[in-house]
Amino acid sequence: MGRLGLTKRGSHMMFRKITLWGLAALLSLILPAAAVFIWHRSWLALIVFVIWTFAVGAVLGAIERRKHREHCERLLTHSQLSSIRTLSHHRHDWMNELQILYGYLRLNKLDKAVEVVDRIRTRMDHDSKVSQIGIPELATFLLSFRTVCDTMRLDVDIQDGLHLDRLPYSAEELSRAIIGVVNVIRFRASNPLGGENVLGLSLSEAEGRLTIVLNYEGELVASDSVAADLEKCLEGIGRLDQGDEPAENSRQARKMVIHFPLPA
Template identity: 40%
Template sequence: MSRLSSIKLYAAASVLLPAAAVLIWRSEHWLLAVFVAWSMLAAAVWIKAERKEQEQRHARMTHALQSASVRTLNHHRHDWMNDLQVLYGYIRMGKTDRMVQYVEQIRERMNEESKIARLGVPSLIAFIQSFRTLTHSLQLDVRIEGELNLTELPIDSERFAEAIMELINLYRFAIKPSSGEAAKLSLAFEREEKALLVTFRLNGELNDPAQWQQGWKQRVRGSGLSAAGAEQSPACLHLQAKLAH
């Protein structure tokens, strides 16, 4: 328990003593005045400690977001340096055809990142963009068919986004460590007329597939997502969110 939490607990508990005195010696009116004054003082201490605790939580959250942003920017900078080195190598060797192909790959990657940035829910966007900074055992690849803004759909976009992040983390923490290449998780969004389809595909192994089966069902509860098909497995999880009009 933190120091501020202890202060709040002691402030609340301290009211019990004058309260008990008032109940025992009911004829002593001065005790009632002491109880009221004591309660007001305890409330002031509790409120001050609560505000300080909120300030500390906000400071920790801000620091965590700033650190995640810096790590994400560093990863993007590293990617761009790699791209420039590859292109420079093709230029020096005169392989213009390979250079054109590589530029096209960069363009496709930038297009996908642009689609992710337009998903409409900041928490989900930041989570996907910074995922590489969270783990080295699982690679995440996100594909979005067409244009998609979750806030423009007739769903609870915040709860939907929360479920998607929880499902990704379910894979992240359940993945079996490997000495070789990292496992790969692909996430695809496809909007149809009456539903938004979400598909997870895993190239890798989990520590406990049975626990994963229970986990994904818990995480989609109340999110608007449901199974799209009879059988679901870690290798291929098909979900859908019906779009009611």
């Protein structure tokens, strides 16, 4: 019964992927099949049926290649637009900092100008660590987070010299897990009435294991299911240690630690 249900679901999904032209090509096989049935002793009818079948297969293959090409083009366009938004957002941030720096220099407030330069240097060092994390998908997600989320600020702290691609884990699994745990908090962060929702994400490796620390301060929706959803994101490759439960007030403070024991 289970196999039958699986087969039916697979057939249904395959049918949904067939376009009208593909369906018309498949239905056209009825004609040569009928000819073979009527003139079953004729070699010509059989030859026509075989050639027609190959032609239908070629048409379906061309349709599938076109759909795949269009899908890839949509993904590429989405990626390009995301990169443009990220660069535009970073350019806006840098322009704001430069304008503040210029203002302090005009007013001859050198101590304030030094603070701005230190802040710019810290941000540049932060972005450099993120870009060198070793997993392009994860680096892109972290660098562009400010452009896709307006309900929560993400503060990332990465240990010096940490390269996730050098750890004995699948880069795809690590990327999916880290992006997943951030999104669990992101999709529950509600617009605060006062203050700001902030998620601190710290990544470090020591004593044979990768450790991720989540420090969240802000308002959460459905916070009682956060731990369960985080464990789903880990998919058995990490272990979640919860901190103290948040106090019952409008602003919630929560700390969670995720350990990824590295295989010997």
